[in-house]
């Protein structure tokens with residue numbers, strides 16, 4: 001299995017994502033520049049956090065026009081795993097690959113601290129190594145993590161089990177305490193907290209590790225390879 005970590009001008013969590021893959025699952029991983037026009041060698045695509053294009057206009061509003069985003073849409077269509085973290089989540093909503101939008105935090109302040117998340121849906125390729133209802137500690141670091149969608153969309157998210165993580169103690173004003181959602185098919189996930197910053201107890205938490213092992217386990221199950229320990 002091969003991972004891509006996309007890099008936009010202003011990404012700053014790309015190295016963390018790369019290291020998380022390298023150190024937790026040890027699978028091949030490449031940085032892929034935003035001008036790339038071929039993602040065919042990759043099975044999972046990580047859209048990392050940061051301040052792509054300086055967050056001008058709105059976070060992710062410019063990045064979503066990058067050439068690589070056409071390839072991300074194709075990859076999503078093909079059922080490949082797409083994980084957008086923080087700015088990556090913002091880019092995926094701007095690109096229309098996930099519903100809703102991320103607005104300024106209710107406090108109007110940048111929030112950077114650990115957060116407790118509840119795993120609402122562990123039946124996704126990204127969360128199968130968690131228990132349903134499990135509480136995990138994953139850091140947040142954002143100014144625009146206030147997830148918004150209209151009532152109808154919120155109901156759809158609930159009905160289709162697309163709400164994957166909620167906050168225990170809402171740090172930003174998100175509707176329904178939403179911290180992370182997936183698409184209907186379950187192969188595209190966006191979340192504001194940073195699992196790649198929680199893959200080793202030296203970092204304060206290793207609760208993010210299971211996201212990476214879940215992805216690879218799912219891939220191995222469908223490709224007949226050995227299971228992940």
Ligand SMILES: NC(=O)CC[C@H](N)C(=O)O
Nearest residue numbers: 049050086087142143144
């Ligand atoms: N860490 C991040 O990806 C931050 C995302 C975005 N720049 C924000 O402040 O909301």
